[in-house]
Amino acid sequence: MARILVTGALGQIGSELVPALRQRYGVDNVVATDLKALQPSGAAALAPDDHLDCTEPNQLHEAVRRYDIDSIYHLAALLSASAEAAPQLAWSVNMSGLYNVLEVARAYGCQVFFPSSIGAFGPDTQRDMTPQVAVQRPTTIYGITKVAGELLCDYYASRFGIDTRGLRLPGLISYVAAPGGGTTDYAVEMFYHAIRYGRYTCFLSADTRLDMAYMPDAITGMVDLMAADASRLRYRNAYNITAMSVTPEDIAAAIRKHIPGFEIDYDVDPVRQAIADSWPRSLDDSAAHADWDWAPRYDLDAMTKDMLARLTEKLK
Ligand code: NAD
Ligand code: AKB
Numbered sequence: 001m002a003r004i005l006v007t008g009a010l011g012q013i014g015s016e017l018v019p020a021l022r023q024r025y026g027v028d029n030v031v032a033t034d035l036k037a038l039q040p041s042g043a044a045a046l047a048p049d050d051h052l053d054c055t056e057p058n059q060l061h062e063a064v065r066r067y068d069i070d071s072i073y074h075l076a077a078l079l080s081a082s083a084e085a086a087p088q089l090a091w092s093v094n095m096s097g098l099y100n101v102l103e104v105a106r107a108y109g110c111q112v113f114f115p116s117s118i119g120a121f122g123p124d125t126q127r128d129m130t131p132q133v134a135v136q137r138p139t140t141i142y143g144i145t146k147v148a149g150e151l152l153c154d155y156y157a158s159r160f161g162i163d164t165r166g167l168r169l170p171g172l173i174s175y176v177a178a179p180g181g182g183t184t185d186y187a188v189e190m191f192y193h194a195i196r197y198g199r200y201t202c203f204l205s206a207d208t209r210l211d212m213a214y215m216p217d218a219i220t221g222m223v224d225l226m227a228a229d230a231s232r233l234r235y236r237n238a239y240n241i242t243a244m245s246v247t248p249e250d251i252a253a254a255i256r257k258h259i260p261g262f263e264i265d266y267d268v269d270p271v272r273q274a275i276a277d278s279w280p281r282s283l284d285d286s287a288a289h290a291d292w293d294w295a296p297r298y299d300l301d302a303m304t305k306d307m308l309a310r311l312t313e314k315l316k
Pocket of ligand 1: 007008010011013034053074077078079093097115116117118168171172173179180181182
């Protein structure tokens with residue numbers, strides 16, 4: 001039975017990944033950790049939860065030893081907008097954190113999941129149907145840490161035989177936990193504002209096209225990739241995945257099918273707009289389909305319907 005450690009477990013992804021892993025592998029076999037204080041509640045209270053700063057190698061060694069860990073989902077990081085506001089901190093958390101995780105994986109023979117991003121590409125990359133193997137010259141500190149992270153995962157796989165696996169995640173849309181300082185956060189905010197106020201002012205321009213996926217698909221993708229037959233995996237840095245390529249105007253139109261009076265206007269934030277303009281408009285995720293059967297269930301309309309229903313219930 002797998003014994004799993006999750007870093008950055010209180011974030012947008014961890015809040016849904018941890019329950020999914022606990023359902024699949026057993027509550028006691030999934031250790032949720034974060035820099036922020038964990039407040040055990042419900043099922044989490046029955047499982048080990050810990051404070052863990054991924055920039056402190058001793059804390060990682062201690063957790064892996066204490067809980068006899070054999071698999072690490074390393075989620076702790078600063079996202080693109082937060083990273084641009086604090087580049088030195090972003091380098092420390094995103095790079096030292098991953099290095100420490102890979103070193104502890106080398107010491108104890110752990111499997112590692114690393115979440116890369118569409119941010120790992122830059123303005124020199126082919127922007128439509130960006131291939132799995134493409135030019136990667138990002139212009140953000142976030143993207144630089146993601147490319148370097150991908151290369152480090154490749155290196156630890158080929159040099160030390162560590163079982164590293166990763167995804168280049170698109171923007172993730174979800175209702176359980178708020179997003180943590182990214183450029184694609186607008187897509188989540190729009191749903192909250194649509195339900196609460198019937199209107200939203202978007203910080204990206206109407207026609208900014210980016211890849212997105214609904215969180216349940218992303219979680220399934222992470223768990224499936226980690227369980228996939230290793231002999232089928234051609235890439236140990238990160239696989240492109242996507243479920244939809246959409247603009248703010250597309251999402252607003254999908255919301256309007258359920259909330260007809262919903263209004264959107266635009267007050268563009270130049271920093272986040274510049275980040276978005278440097279990213280792909282759509283990814284080619286055929287390698288993920290071929291190698292480990294990536295198959296998202298939610299397109300824009302299915303995601304919008306579910307998101308509005310779940311969020312309306314949550315905000316009651
Ligand atoms: P998030 O910002 O919501 O959560 C990150 C968590 O990491 C937070 O709970 C934070 O407290 C924790 N953290 C920060 N510094 C830490 C440290 N030093 N030690 C331990 N924990 C620390 O992020 P998320 O959206 O859950 O993303 C998780 C990972 O997935 C990140 O690597 C991110 O780059 C990647 N990713 C996310 C998205 C997305 O849309 N959410 C898309 C692409 C890639
Ligand atoms: C961000 O916007 O920073 C993240 C990502 C796509 O990596 N959501």
